[in-house]
Amino acid sequence: MNASNQFFRCVLVILVSLMALVAPSGASAQGRLDPGWQYVNSSWYYGNADGSAKMGWLYDKSYSAWFYLDPAQQGKMLTGFYRDTTGSAFISKSNGALIEHSWVYLGSAWYYAKKGGYLATGWLWDPAYTAWFYLDRSTTKMVTGWLWDPNYNAWFYLGSNGAMYLGYHEIGGRGSSFATNGVWLGYENRKNASSTFVLVNKRNPFNPLQYTPSNLVWAGNYGIPVGGSNGYLRSDAASAMKTMYRDASAAGAGFSLVSGYRSYATQSGLYNGYVNAQGRAAADTFSARPGYSEHQTGLAADITSQGNLYTSFGNTWAGQWLAQNSWKYGFILRYPYGYEGVTGYMYEPWHFRYVGTATSTAMHRGGYTTYEQYLGQPAAPNY
Ligand SMILES: [Zn+2]
Numbered sequence: 502m503n504a505s506n507q508f509f510r511c512v513l514v515i516l517v518s519l520m521a522l523v524a525p526s527g528a529s530a531q532g533r534l535d536p537g538w539q540y541v542n543s544s545w546y547y548g549n550a551d552g553s554a555k556m557g558w559l560y561d562k563s564y565s566a567w568f569y570l571d572p573a574q575q576g577k578m579l580t581g582f583y584r585d586t587t588g589s590a591f592i593s594k595s596n597g598a599l600i601e602h603s604w605v606y607l608g609s610a611w612y613y614a615k616k617g618g619y620l621a622t623g624w625l626w627d628p629a630y631t632a633w634f635y636l637d638r639s640t641t642k643m644v645t646g647w648l649w650d651p652n653y654n655a656w657f658y659l660g661s662n663g664a665m666y667l668g669y670h671e672i673g674g675r676g677s678s679f680a681t682n683g684v685w686l687g688y689e690n691r692k693n694a695s696s697t698f699v700l701v702n703k704r705n706p707f708n709p710l711q712y713t714p715s716n717l718v719w720a721g722n723y724g725i726p727v728g729g730s731n732g733y734l735r736s737d738a739a740s741a742m743k744t745m746y747r748d749a750s751a752a753g754a755g756f757s758l759v760s761g762y763r764s765y766a767t768q769s770g771l772y773n774g775y776v777n778a779q780g781r782a783a784a785d786t787f788s789a790r791p792g793y794s795e796h797q798t799g800l801a802a803d804i805t806s807q808g809n810l811y812t813s814f815g816n817t818w819a820g821q822w823l824a825q826n827s828w829k830y831g832f833i834l835r836y837p838y839g840y841e842g843v844t845g846y847m848y849e850p851w852h853f854r855y856v857g858t859a860t861s862t863a864m865h866r867g868g869y870t871t872y873e874q875y876l877g878q879p880a881a882p883n884y
Contacts, residue, residue: 532554533553534546534547534549535548536548536552544578545597546570546575546576546577546578547570554570554576555576556570556571556572557570557572557586558570558585564596564598566598566599567598567601568597568598568599569583569591569593569597569599571583572586578597580593580594580595580596581593589619589620590620590641591614591619592607592612592620593618599614599618600614600618601614601616601617601618602614602616612641612642613625613627613636613643620641621641622637623635623638630662632663632866633665633683634659634663634664634665635648635650635657635665643659643663644663645660645661645662645663653684656685657683657684657685658670658672658677658679665679666679666683666863667679667681667683667859667862667863668857668859668860668862668863669689671691671876671877676688676689677689678698679859680859681859691705691876691878692705692708694707694708694712694714694798695714695715697800697831697856697857697860699798700872700873701794701795701798702793702795702845702873703793703845703881703882703883703884704879705878705881706792706793707792707797710765710791710792713765713797714798714799716736716799717733717734717735717736717762718734718735718739719732720732720733720734720758720761723739723740723746724743725739725742725743725757725758726746726755726756726757726758727758728759729758731759731761731762731763731767731796732758732761733761733762734758734761734762734799734800734802734855735762735799735800737800737857738761738831738855741830741832741855742758742802742830742832742855745829745830748826748830749819749822749826752822753818754806754818754821754823755806755819756805756806756823757804757806757808758802759803759804759805759809760796760802760803761799761801762796762797762798762799763797764797771788772788772791775788785884786841786846787847790884793884795835795852798854800855800856801835801852801853802832802852803849803851803853804823804851804853805820806818806819806820812850814850814851815848820850820851824850827853827861828861828865829858829861830861831855831856831860832853832854832855832861833853833854833856833860833864833872834850834852834853835849835871836849836852837870837871840871842880842882843871843873843874843880843882844872844880845880845881845883856872860875863875
């Protein structure tokens, strides 16, 4: 430090000392501030070295955070929700530190602060929730309920937690279906036998009981090996299975279709045969009564790599590959292990049901194990 600097430093110390006598709070009567953070009239300000108030954005290393000093209010530090001079919206904590990379709950609304603290607007994918959210473009608040998005020219629905709906949901007592991109496809009914969303179990028989699907195809014509005479599937299920079979085969997890569509009459014969051999109580644990079998939808498929249906299929590579990947093609493992009390059936590692990729994706992301639970329907352990 040279003599000249020492002189100015002495003068500065004297000046600061004099200011301190006049204004013990850190600000002089002329509006000059001591350097650094100053608490004046219940608000925080930040003094520059020349005594003026810092305006705009300030990064404070000691807090590892950004602060906003409002130019419209002589540099007053802002907290809560505000907009800077560019119109961008932000939220700072009560200590002024800007919130980044986080959901924020403020004033009974949710917001999402991105990198740099910018509050998100529009669609937001949150990998932590594996779901899409929507932040209102003007208020930046998270939206729940129905949303019309003019960019897609479509309706969407955001659940009470903000997550965008996929697949089938009942809203206000009315069923609706949503595509894999969340677009509302229209009203649906899980009781509609020809819907990919139909729920068939011991409490939900077909209506009519002898329903027959109209668009059945022979799975062999889709390149799927068929073992047996029940190799028909609905065309939408067959198309999806064609792709699944191709990818499974490429992964060394090939399979064959043992039983797809079964008519009411076929199921009657099967079920009555089991009843005659093992009694009705035993038959009910593994065979559906006619009019109650998912196979009557044309959307259910018993598939195996073992030629026949064994529980050990679940331990094979093909069984494991299908259990882990079938959702990508719109299929779900319909009777998982340990859920007899919900589905009404013992573990069937071979029985897959086509529900469409929107529903299978929603179930996978949401961690739902059974279709009953996903639909919010009561367990169906018995008739
Ligand atoms: Zn089956």
